[in-house]
Amino acid sequence: MTLSTKLSPELSPTGTDHRDGYVPFPAEAARAYRDAGYWTGRTIGHLLRDTATATPDRPAVLSETGTQTYAELDEAADRLAHGLLALGLTPGDRVVMQLPNVPEFATALFGVLRAGLIPVLTLPAHRRVEIEHLARLSDAVAYLIPDKLGDFDYRTLAEEVQSAVPTLRHVLVVGDPGDHTALADIANHEAHQSLPTPDPGDIALMLVSGGTTGLPKLIARTHDDYVYNATASAEVCALTADDVYLTTLPAAHNFPLACPGILGTVAVGGAITFTLDPSPEAAFAAIQRHGVTVTGVVPPLAQLWSAAVEWEDADLSSLRLLQVGGARLAEANAVEVEPALKCQLQQVFGMAEGLLNYTRLDDPADLICTTQGRPLSPADEIRVVDADGNDVAPGEGGELLTRGPYTLRGYYRAPEHNSRAFTPDGFYRSGDLVRQLPSGHLIVSGRIKDVINRGGENISCDELEEHLLAHPAVRHAAAVGLPDTALGEKVCVVLVGTDLPTLPEVKAFLTARGLATYKLPDTLRYADALPLTAVGKIDKKALRAS
Numbered sequence: 001m002t003l004s005t006k007l008s009p010e011l012s013p014t015g016t017d018h019r020d021g022y023v024p025f026p027a028e029a030a031r032a033y034r035d036a037g038y039w040t041g042r043t044i045g046h047l048l049r050d051t052a053t054a055t056p057d058r059p060a061v062l063s064e065t066g067t068q069t070y071a072e073l074d075e076a077a078d079r080l081a082h083g084l085l086a087l088g089l090t091p092g093d094r095v096v097m098q099l100p101n102v103p104e105f106a107t108a109l110f111g112v113l114r115a116g117l118i119p120v121l122t123l124p125a126h127r128r129v130e131i132e133h134l135a136r137l138s139d140a141v142a143y144l145i146p147d148k149l150g151d152f153d154y155r156t157l158a159e160e161v162q163s164a165v166p167t168l169r170h171v172l173v174v175g176d177p178g179d180h181t182a183l184a185d186i187a188n189h190e191a192h193q194s195l196p197t198p199d200p201g202d203i204a205l206m207l208v209s210g211g212t213t214g215l216p217k218l219i220a221r222t223h224d225d226y227v228y229n230a231t232a233s234a235e236v237c238a239l240t241a242d243d244v245y246l247t248t249l250p251a252a253h254n255f256p257l258a259c260p261g262i263l264g265t266v267a268v269g270g271a272i273t274f275t276l277d278p279s280p281e282a283a284f285a286a287i288q289r290h291g292v293t294v295t296g297v298v299p300p301l302a303q304l305w306s307a308a309v310e311w312e313d314a315d316l317s318s319l320r321l322l323q324v325g326g327a328r329l330a331e332a333n334a335v336e337v338e339p340a341l342k343c344q345l346q347q348v349f350g351m352a353e354g355l356l357n358y359t360r361l362d363d364p365a366d367l368i369c370t371t372q373g374r375p376l377s378p379a380d381e382i383r384v385v386d387a388d389g390n391d392v393a394p395g396e397g398g399e400l401l402t403r404g405p406y407t408l409r410g411y412y413r414a415p416e417h418n419s420r421a422f423t424p425d426g427f428y429r430s431g432d433l434v435r436q437l438p439s440g441h442l443i444v445s446g447r448i449k450d451v452i453n454r455g456g457e458n459i460s461c462d463e464l465e466e467h468l469l470a471h472p473a474v475r476h477a478a479a480v481g482l483p484d485t486a487l488g489e490k491v492c493v494v495l496v497g498t499d500l501p502t503l504p505e506v507k508a509f510l511t512a513r514g515l516a517t518y519k520l521p522d523t524l525r526y527a528d529a530l531p532l533t534a535v536g537k538i539d540k541k542a543l544r545a546s
C-alpha cells in the first residue's frame with residue numbers, strides 16, 4: 001500500500017473525501033503536541049466509553065422524563081451508530097445536525113460520532129440560506145432535525161434543502177418524521193458489524209464559524225484537538241462527577257458543547273441536562289429541579305438572570321459557577337453576578353476556531369470582573385499586532401493572532417479566505433482587538449472585522465447587506481451594530497433608495513429569502529447617501545455615530 005492510499009480513506013458514495021479541503025496541523029506541530037501530552041489519542045467516542053465503563057450506573061442525561069445512565073447512553077449511541085451504517089452511510093460522510101437543546105442531542109451526537117460520521121453542527125436558528133450553504137459545502141448526505149420548534153417546521157425546511165442539495169439522501173427526524181425517517185426507528189439497531197475506530201488525528205466534527213464575511217465557514221476539529229479542548233476546560237473549571245451541567249445556550253455551539261460543556265462533563269462523569277428556553281423562569285426551574293452546578297450564558301442572559309432573582313423564587317443554591325462569554329461582559333454587569341446568583345463568575349473569551357480564555361477559579365475578583373480570562377493551554381501562542389502585522393509593545397492594544405494545540409490551521413474548503421485569515425506561519429488572525437496584562441489575561445476592546453454581535457450571535461454585515469441590496473427599491477445598504485442594553489448590540493440597517501420598504505417589510509423580505517431569524521434588523525433608518533471613507537468604503541464608524 002502506498003502512503004497516499006493509506007492516508008486517504010475510502011471515498012463515500014458522494015465521491016468526496018472528507019479530508020479534501022481540510023488543512024491539517026503540520027506534522028512537526030502535531031508531534032510536539034502529542035509528545036507534550038496535549039493530544040492523547042483518545043477519540044470523542046472514547047470519552048463516553050471510558051466513563052460508561054468506569055461508572056455505568058451514574059446519571060449521564062437528566063430530563064423531565066427521567067434519567068439516562070452512562071451505560072444507557074453508551075448503548076443508545078452504539079445502537080444509533082449501527083442504524084446509521086445500516087442505512088448506507090459510510091464513515092467519513094458528513095451529517096448536518098440541527099438539533100435544539102433536547103435530551104436526544106447527546107445520543108444523536110455520540111451515535112453519529114461512533115459511526116465515524118462527521119457531524120456538521122448547525123444552530124436551530126439557521127434557515128435555508130445557511131443550511132443549504134453548509135450542506136453543499138460539506139457534501140452532506142444526511143440532515144438530522146427536530147420535527148418542529150415553536151411554529152417552525154424543520155421538515156419543510158429539509159424538503160427545500162434536499163431539493164437544492166443533491167448529495168442529501170437522508171432526512172432523519174427527532175419526533176414525528178412526516179415523510180422522512182424517524183431517528184427512533186433506526187436507533188434500535190442491533191450490532192451486525194463492528195463500528196469503525198476513527199484515527200484520533202482525523203476530523204471528528206465541524207463547527208460553524210460566527211462568520212466575518214459572507215456565509216458561515218466550517219471549522220473542522222479533530223478528535224485529538226477537541227478532546228483536549230473539552231478535558232482541559234473541565235480541569236480549569238474543576239469539574240467532577242458530582243457536577244451537573246445545564247446546556248442553556250444552543251448545544252451545537254462550541255461554548256456549551258466543549259468549554260467544558262457537554263463533552264467536558266461526560267469526560268469527568270458528571271450529569272448533563274438541557275433547557276430549550278434560557279429565560280430565568282425556565283432555566284431557574286431546571287437548575288432547582290436537577291441540582292445544576294455549572295452553566296454558561298451570554299452577557300445579556302447573565303444580566304437578565306442577575307436581575308431576575310428579585311422576582312423568581314427558585315432555589316439556585318446548587319449553582320457554583322456561571323460562565324459568561326460570547327461577547328464582552330461589561331464590568332457593571334460582571335460585578336452583579338456573584339451577589340445576585342450566589343455563585344462564582346467565570347469570563348470566557350472563546351471562538352469556534354479554537355483559542356479559549358478563561359478567568360481562573362482562584363483569580364482575584366477584579367481580574368474576574370475586568371478581564372476576559374487568560375489562555376487555556378500553556379501551548380497557546382498569543383501575538384498582539386498592529387495594522388501592519390508587527391507585534392505591539394507589551395500591554396498595548398492590537399489584533400489578537402493565535403496558534404496552538406486546538407486552534408485550526410485553516411477553514412474547511414476555503415483556500416482563498418485562508419490565505420488572508422492566517423499568517424504564513426499558521427497564526428489565526430482573530431479580528432479581535434485585545435490587550436494583554438502581565439498576568440496573561442486579555443481584555444477585549446472590540447473587533448476589526450465587521451460583525452454585529454447580537455446577544456452572542458455573530459452577524460456578518462456583508463452578508464446582510466448583500467441580501468438587502470437584492471430588494472428592488474434598495475440602492476445602498478449598510479448594517480451596523482448599535483449598543484443595546486439587553487443584547488449588547490442590535491442590528492441597525494441604513495437604506496438609500498426610493499419607495500423604500502418599512503421595517504416589517506424588510507423583515508418579511510429577508511425571511512422570504514431564508515435568512516436566519518437572529519439576523520433580522522431591529523431598527524431601520526433611511527438616508528440620502530452613505531458616508532464614505534477616504535478610499536471609498538462605507539464609513540461604519542460614522543454611521544454608528546450618526
Ligand code: OOB
Nearest residue numbers: 210255259325326327328348349350351352372444
Ligand atoms: C464564542 O465563539 P464564536 O465562534 O461564536 O464567536 C467568537 C467571537 C470572538 O472572536 C469574539 O469576537 C467574540 O465572539 N467573543 C467575545 C467573547 N467571547 C467571544 N468578545 C468579547 N468577550 C468575550 N468574552 O463566542 C465562544 C466560543 C467558546 C467559548 C465562549 C465563546
